[in-house]
Amino acid sequence: MPHQTHTSHPPSPTARRRHVCDLDDFTREEIEEVLETADSMKEILSREIKQVPTLRGTTVINMFFEESTRTRISFELAARALSATVVNFTGRGSSVEKGESLIDTVRTIQALGANILVLRHSQAGVPYLVSHHFKGSVINAGDGCHAHPTQALLDLFTIQQKFDRIERLNVVIVGDILHSRVARSNLWGLTKMEANVTLCAPPTLLGPLPFWHASWPNVRLSSNLDECLDGADVVMALRLQKERQQAGLLPSLREYSRFFALTSERLAATSAHTLVMHPGPMNEGVEITPEVATSPQSVIEEQVTNGVAVRMALLYRLAGE
Amino acid sequence: MVRYLIKNGSILDPVQRVITLGHILIEDGKVSRVFEMTDQTPDYESAGNDIEVIHAQACVVSPGFTDLHTHLREPGEEHKETIATGTLAAARGGFTTVCAMPNTQPPYDTPEVVRHVRYISRRKAHVHVDIVGAATVGRQGQALTEMAQLAEAGCIAFSDDGSPIENPAVMRNAMAYASMLGLPMMSHCEDRRLNAGWAMHEGAVSVRLGLPGYPSAAEEAQIARDIALAEHTGAHLHICHVSTAGGVALIRHAKERGVRVTAEVTPHHLTLTDRWVLGSLMTQEVAPSWASPPRTGSRARRKKKPNDGLRSQLKLNPTLLPPYDPRTRVSPPLRGEDDVEALIEGLSDGTIDVIATDHAPHATVDKACEYGLAACGISGLETALALVLTLVHSGALDLMNVVSRLTEGPAQVLGRSPSSLRPGQRADIVIFDPELTWTVDAATFASKGKNTPLQGQELKGQVMLTMAGGSIVFRHGNFGKENGGKPRPSILEGILGEE
Known part of the structure; x- marks a missing residue:
């Protein structure tokens, strides 16, 4: 069938990339290059003067239509560490509700001289729309339930730093998979790096297996966290939005925690090397207990630190020649 | 003359x-x-x-086509379409009669509005315009309209199309009352409690794209309900724009039992799938297996193979569109491959009586926005014939069947004399x-509506x-x-x- 024939011309590793909408169009080689660059960037961040002049004269606009603290600050610090000019733009609600269309907003930002647009929006797919109307580069900082590629790259970077490889690691992602952009981008990244991925959630937060297998053929699905944790090298808990319970997808948060939270007891059953990750912000006591979040196995804080390095690597990749 | x-x-x-x-x-x-x-x-x-x-x-040379399902937008949304532009689009598409749907502002829910629309049609329309009256006041799904007086004013069917009638008791009464008038009740089947916030068909593509899904069951459950009510009241139920394999099976089964049910399908649901929302993402080497999810129960049984390679002959190319192109957003949404196959089969075996466009023109600004916020609909009158002919060229349908569903099918639903080019006929x-x-x-x-996913x-x-x-x-x-x-x-x- 014509729309099943995927032309096989993966971008060569050195090809200049214009946008980062998701990891679906990254090759393994490109991911490895980004992680290598992130390693150098991390070194810069450990210096006394955490700044290099690489992106002097480049304007980065953080366009956040949805609330975010850590991602926006992380991008801002990354851009500043590379000496770029950074402007934050916060829009509340949808552009349609404001009266100005998103496309008009983007054209305005372009006319103001932006080179790189870091975009967060509550609607899936917005980075593609924006990239169509913006002459510079777009980095997706999270769009609806679709993608959060910089989070996935920082997760990969963190795993790589701990294990020195990603291939063949058993990675469990537990939580609200169905509504998670973090899970989707991690699926692309982890499967490209040939990790074994298991998604764990109650069926109301997961959906049917064939729907996932169509895009990620080897992923495993489960609703039994204890089984999943057996042999896991990495376990990543996702934030559970309390609205899911209000929408009737869960009987109660208490019941969710009882069966799907990362607790000390569950962690005790894993091996000592199992990494605990969380993209934040955490609902402590819901999907993860405070003891687990601060346990020696937890790399949650390192994820945050690594996020700056990975975002520097991406900004450098998009702006550099 | x-x-x-x-x-x-x-x-x-x-x-x-x-x-x-x-x-x-x-x-x-x-x-x-x-x-x-x-x-x-x-x-x-x-x-x-x-x-x-x-x-x-x-x-x-064929009898002119009748479109059983057209949105002309007048009065109230003349920036999207008018009776003049919509009927000119119809003429370009080969349609000599269009049935105007009542989701206008105000809706066609009083005899006065209907007379007004007929008056404009006589002066401005390029083809014959028939009017579908609203079934409930303001299309609110609560109080019945003065259906007998709407019929007197010229309405040829009733519908709240655009919205379902959620309350089953209201639907039952509307059907029973319409049966007194001998007119069909055209039902937009959608259980809105099952698809809240939807942006596209629920399936592998919606999961990949992170868009909220419209499960097939939301259509099927409502079709099942309405068939039960039709069986109970003896009314003529016409199912608008059926889009799911399960819906086709329910209609087939009801017809076998002798329920007075007819159904229509749109050209886009017959030819396009939810993969069109992927657009250019289809070219990337990122979706190794798009095999249809295995179905269970009765659906698996229906799975036939003669259509293998069918779509390979369709030269339609979704990768011309960018990902998440709002022009692919339509209600009901573009469904899966299995659904398309079932719709074609339903058209072949007579389960589906009519090909209707559901022509839904929108202004450019209604579509130039985020996918989930874009207006639903496809401007379909001017591509309808060519789109269904792709199925004739691929061998999935025969020409006679296709033309029959554009002419004889709608005539039968409306209780009109058979459409043939015989002496004395208009x-x-x-x-x-x-x-x-x-x-x-x-x-x-x-058409003022330039919203087509078929651009190019x-x-x-x-x-x-x-x-x-x-x-x-x-x-x-x-x-x-x-x-x-x-x-x-x-x-x-x-x-x-x-x-």
Whole structure:
């Protein structure tokens, strides 16, 4: 069938990339290059003067239509560490509700001289729309339930730093998979790096297996966290939005925690090397207990630190020649 | 009034299901004579200069199409479409009758509004306009409209289309009341508690794209409910724009039991799938297996294989669109491959009676936005024939069936006399070239709605001339003025006998 024939011309590793909408169009080689660059960037961040002049004269606009603290600050610090000019733009609600269309907003930002647009929006797919109307580069900082590629790259970077490889690691992602952009981008990244991925959630937060297998053929699905944790090298808990319970997808948060939270007891059953990750912000006591979040196995804080390095690597990749 | 002689056309009779080579004489707005090729044809060309000859060789001459489901947007949203522009689009699509849906502002829910729309139609419309009255006041799904008075004012069916009637008791009463009038109840089947916040069909693509899904069950559950109510009331239930395999099965089963149910399907649901929302992402080497999810139960049983390779022959190419293109957003949404196969099968076996466009024009600003916030709908009148002909060219459907579902099917739903080109019939005629290839460019649409996911697609099959009530309402270029070309469409080889 014509729309099943995927032309096989993966971008060569050195090809200049214009946008980062998701990891679906990254090759393994490109991911490895980004992680290598992130390693150098991390070194810069450990210096006394955490700044290099690489992106002097480049304007980065953080366009956040949805609330975010850590991602926006992380991008801002990354851009500043590379000496770029950074402007934050916060829009509340949808552009349609404001009266100005998103496309008009983007054209305005372009006319103001932006080179790189870091975009967060509550609607899936917005980075593609924006990239169509913006002459510079777009980095997706999270769009609806679709993608959060910089989070996935920082997760990969963190795993790589701990294990020195990603291939063949058993990675469990537990939580609200169905509504998670973090899970989707991690699926692309982890499967490209040939990790074994298991998604764990109650069926109301997961959906049917064939729907996932169509895009990620080897992923495993489960609703039994204890089984999943057996042999896991990495376990990543996702934030559970309390609205899911209000929408009737869960009987109660208490019941969710009882069966799907990362607790000390569950962690005790894993091996000592199992990494605990969380993209934040955490609902402590819901999907993860405070003891687990601060346990020696937890790399949650390192994820945050690594996020700056990975975002520097991406900004450098998009702006550099 | 000008007399016309349509010469050397392949005259298609959707009632008798035959195609004959011949000529048709049109006088006083009516078909006055039909000549078979073997007949002695009087030399009308020299009989006087008031006869215009339309050379129709290589073309199919058919009764004009009836669109059972058209949104003309007037009154209230004239920036999206008007009766004038919508009916001109209809003429370009080969439709000589359109049934205007009542989700206007105000809706067609009082006899006064209906008379007003008929008044505008008489003055502005290029083809015949029939009016579907709202079933409930303000389309709010609560109080019944004055349906008998709407019928007196000329309504030919009732519907709250655009919205479902959520309260089953209201639906039951509407059906029972419509049955007194002998008019069909056209139902938009959607359980909005099952698809809250939806952006597209729930399936592998919605999961990949992170868009909220509209599960097939939200349509199927409502179809099942309405069939039960039709069975109970004895009313004529017409299911609008069925889009799911489960829906087709429910309708098939109901017809087998003798329930008075008819159904329509749109050209886009017959040919496009949810993968169109992926757009150019389809080219990336990122979706190794798009095999249909295995179905359980009765659906698995229905799985046939003759359609294998069917879509490989369709040259439609979703990768011309960017990902998340709002032009692919429509209600009900573009469904999965299995659904498309079931719809084609339903059309083949008579479960589905009608091909209707659900022409839903929108202004550019309604679509130039985030996918989940974009207006639902496809401007369909001007691509309908060519789109369903892709299925004829691929061998999935036969030409006779397709034309029948655009002519005889809607006539039956509306309880009208069979549509054939016989002497005495109103001269509502379409002439189309099933072989002519053209590229869709919405900028050339007569419709104000440029919202089509088919922009840039190459389609095969073009309406060349449309005649409504004996007047030419659309002519493609200089069509018919010159004699020449091949004698018959090659698609009809083997159907037509020797001359």
